[in-house]
Amino acid sequence: xxxxxxxxxxxxxxxxxxxxxxDVRSPSEFEDxxxxxxxxxxxxxxxxxxxxxxxxKQVSIQAAKERGLEIFSAKLPSFIKQFSxxxxxxxxxxxxxxxxxxxxxxxxxxxxxxxxRLEGGYRAFRQGVVQxxxxxxxxxxxxxxxxxxxxxxxxxxxxxxxxxxxVLNFEELAGHRGSVFGNIGVKxxxxxxxxxxxxxxxxSIQRASYLLFEAESKRIGKVVIPDQLLLKKEAGHQxxxxxxxxxxxxxxxxDYRPWEHQEACLKSFLQIKPRIHTPIAAEIELCLKEEKxxxxxxxxLVYYYDxxxxxxxxxxxxxxxxxxxxxxxxxxxxAVEQMLRSLQPTSI
Numbered sequence: 001x002x003x004x005x006x007x008x009x010x011x012x013x014x015x016x017x018x019x020x021x022x023d024v025r026s027p028s029e030f031e032d033x034x035x036x037x038x039x040x041x042x043x044x045x046x047x048x049x050x051x052x053x054x055x056x057k058q059v060s061i062q063a064a065k066e067r068g069l070e071i072f073s074a075k076l077p078s079f080i081k082q083f084s085x086x087x088x089x090x091x092x093x094x095x096x097x098x099x100x101x102x103x104x105x106x107x108x109x110x111x112x113x114x115x116x117r118l119e120g121g122y123r124a125f126r127q128g129v130v131q132x133x134x135x136x137x138x139x140x141x142x143x144x145x146x147x148x149x150x151x152x153x154x155x156x157x158x159x160x161x162x163x164x165x166x167v168l169n170f171e172e173l174a175g176h177r178g179s180v181f182g183n184i185g186v187k188x189x190x191x192x193x194x195x196x197x198x199x200x201x202x203x204s205i206q207r208a209s210y211l212l213f214e215a216e217s218k219r220i221g222k223v224v225i226p227d228q229l230l231l232k233k234e235a236g237h238q239x240x241x242x243x244x245x246x247x248x249x250x251x252x253x254x255d256y257r258p259w260e261h262q263e264a265c266l267k268s269f270l271q272i273k274p275r276i277h278t279p280i281a282a283e284i285e286l287c288l289k290e291e292k293x294x295x296x297x298x299x300x301l302v303y304y305y306d307x308x309x310x311x312x313x314x315x316x317x318x319x320x321x322x323x324x325x326x327x328x329x330x331x332x333x334x335a336v337e338q339m340l341r342s343l344q345p346t347s348i
Contacts, residue, residue: 002105005091005116007124015203019089022115024100025122033192035093035125036200041082043100044071068099076107083113090115097121126192132199136228140166140208143340144233146215147241149179149305150248150297152329153214154255156241159333165340166208168229173197176221177255179305181268183221184261194223210344239339241332242325249297251329258293269300276304 005013013019014037021038023030026049030040044052048071056064072079083090094100097120105117118124145153154171161167175189176182189197205211215233218224258265266288273281280303287296322339326332 002109002114003116004097004119006119007128010091010116010118011128011203013089013091019091019116020086021118022083022086022090022092023122024092024094024104029095029122033126033190033196034122036196039086041079043079043094043104044068072103079104080108080111080113083108083115084111091118092116093118093121093125095121096123125196129192129195129199132202133195133226136202136226139228139232140210142211142213142229142232142236143239143343144213144215144236145239145241145336147243148248148309149301150252151241151243152247152251152332153241155251155329156332156336157212157214159329160212160336163337165337166205166211168198168201168205168211168213170213170216170220170225173201174220174223176223178216178220180271181256181265184256184258184264184268188221189223191223198226212340236320237343238321239336240321240323242323243332244327245298245301247327248301249294252297252301253293258288258296259291262288262291272304 010019010021014021014035021035023034023038023040024043025034025040026042026044026046027040028046030038030042034040052064052068052071055067092101092104092115094104097118101117101121105115108115120127145156147153154169154177157167157169158172161169171177171182173189174194175187177184177186182188211232213229213233215238216225218230256265266285269285269288273285276284280299284296284299287293287299324332324335324339326335
């Protein structure tokens with residue numbers, strides 16, 4: 001028979017990279033939110049799940065079970081084969097640790113493929129995530145990266161994270177770049193997915209003596225950042241980037257690739273058009289339509305984003321602050337590393 005794993009046991013094994021989690025819920029459930037890093041081998045696809053749900057509500061529980069058995073029996077060989085190709089220790093889960101994961105674990109054990117089952121399913125995991133976020137009352141000090149739009153803050157954080165620094169990259173966790181154009185070319189995450197990724201990231205850097213992240217607002221796309229981290233932002237050491245306008249324009253063009261998303265760029269621009277001086281707004285719109293993207297970005301930065309950022313940044317004092325002037329992302333990364341070594345000489 002299979003073994004039931006409690007949530008904390010599963011999380012400990014995941015942290016040690018000793019187990020692979022497999023979500024047997026439908027593809028749409030998996031897409032909505034799952035345990036980070038999980039594979040999806042659905043017990044029922046979305047249409048099958050809807051059909052069985054209708055039978056359950058409108059006919060009887062027995063009718064739903066019989067139809068479910070009929071559907072599952074037909075796909076059993078391919079279902080088992082998918083599990084047989086996955087090496088190492090495995091754990092399966094469904095919504096509540098009920099029929100789908102129990103049947104999966106039972107059938108696989110009969111075929112000598114041993115898996116564990118997460119007790120309480122994804123719901124238990126979600127409850128654990130919410131509880132962890134609610135209890136984020138003890139966090140190390142923060143170093144907070146500021147800079148005008150296009151300064152390359154996300155790229156800097158990504159490089160520092162790759163080098164082992166304790167980074168929280170909120171925009172990557174949210175699947176959104178934070179501005180009205182922030183969803184272009186990316187897929188925004190919902191709150192459940194963001195929370196799970198955030199808790200996972202915090203677990204990986206739990207022994208760090210500080211955190212490093214960007215000075216984001218409370219909301220990024222579809223998600224909100226926990227208040228405890230926003231408080232850390234306000235109290236943290238502020239790192240202010242100064243990057244030439246030409247470099248910032250190039251960063252934005254490389255990140256957003258507006259020539260691949262012209263319609264989306266125009267649609268997003270129309271949301272902020274009324275806030276920009278009319279002649280400037282008209283020129284930006286014309287530049288977007290005529291694919292003069294470098295000029296459009298320059299005007300947006302000078303006449304919209306830089307002014308908004310100057311207003312926001314005026315709320316910070318000059319104390320507890322480091323200013324870094326850099327011509328490139330690489331130069332900025334090196335300067336941030338040097339600053340961190342001088343302030344945190346024994347840890348990264």
